[in-house]
Amino acid sequence: xxxxxxxxxxxxxxxxxxxxxxxxxxxxxxxxxxxxxxxxxxxxxxxxxxxxxxxxxxxxxxxxxxxxxxxxxxxxxxxxxxxxxxxxxxxxxxxxxxxxxxxxxxxxxxxxxxxxxxxxxxxxxxxxxxxxxxxxxxxxxxxxxxxxxxxxxxxxxxxxxxxxxxxxxxxxxxxxxxxxxxxxxxxxxxxxxxxxxxxxxxxxxxxxxxxxxxxxxxxxxxxxxxxxxxxxxxxxxxxxxxxxxxxxxxxxx
Numbered sequence: 001x002x003x004x005x006x007x008x009x010x011x012x013x014x015x016x017x018x019x020x021x022x023x024x025x026x027x028x029x030x031x032x033x034x035x036x037x038x039x040x041x042x043x044x045x046x047x048x049x050x051x052x053x054x055x056x057x058x059x060x061x062x063x064x065x066x067x068x069x070x071x072x073x074x075x076x077x078x079x080x081x082x083x084x085x086x087x088x089x090x091x092x093x094x095x096x097x098x099x100x101x102x103x104x105x106x107x108x109x110x111x112x113x114x115x116x117x118x119x120x121x122x123x124x125x126x127x128x129x130x131x132x133x134x135x136x137x138x139x140x141x142x143x144x145x146x147x148x149x150x151x152x153x154x155x156x157x158x159x160x161x162x163x164x165x166x167x168x169x170x171x172x173x174x175x176x177x178x179x180x181x182x183x184x185x186x187x188x189x190x191x192x193x194x195x196x197x198x199x200x201x202x203x204x205x206x207x208x209x210x211x212x213x214x215x216x217x218x219x220x221x222x223x224x225x226x227x228x229x230x231x232x233x234x235x236x237x238x239x240x241x242x243x244x245x246x247x248x249x250x251x252x253x
């Protein structure tokens with residue numbers, strides 16, 4: 001998110017205003033300049049929401065917490081803990097600095113939780129999950145936090161982020177692979193040197209259909225890249241080297 005462009009947009013618009021910044025983009029893991037964005041929101045009277053679905057757990061790490069500087073100014077933050085939280089895919093959190101901001105969630109509807117039904121002992125669906133009938137995964141999050149604590153989760157985050165740096169090192173040293181940029185969190189974009197976008201897409205599909213590797217894809221700088229999003233802290237350097245060897249073996253000569 002370009003702060004200059006944001007300033008221009010906020011100047012042209014009228015309140016109420018909401019700005020959504022990202023801490024950990026899906027394609028590259030990039031983190032928006034949160035301090036600058038927060039300052040602009042304060043100047044223009046805009047609410048600030050930060051989508052920290054991917055990068056939010058960096059807050060546990062003494063090493064990586066600084067990447068989230070400015071997050072403390074957000075009016076709301078979302079975290080998707082099935083990534084760097086090792087939770088079920090549906091587990092997520094909405095965090096606010098003031099519980100009063102959750103007041104809209106107290107809205108009731110007769111077809112869901114009529115007061116007389118609730119008083120009679122029937123289940124109150126609105127009180128069980130933010131998403132009504134969906135399962136409440138917060139217990140699993142709570143158990144993980146209680147079992148591992150900040151230190152335990154930080155160790156997993158640090159290990160995973162370190163593996164991304166290792167993979168980037170391996171790509172940079174490989175004579176036939178190009179690295180997009182150094183990883184911010186745990187996403188590494190790379191591609192065979194000289195390959196066309198069509199060839200990159202074909203490599204990914206081949207590895208997937210043959211059951212040899214699951215890689216994502218992302219478009220950056222006008223080119224298509226293979227995307228390795230590392231989330232397993234028990235991955236080894238040997239695993240990463242084998243991944244690159246597998247990709248090289250599927251690259252057209």
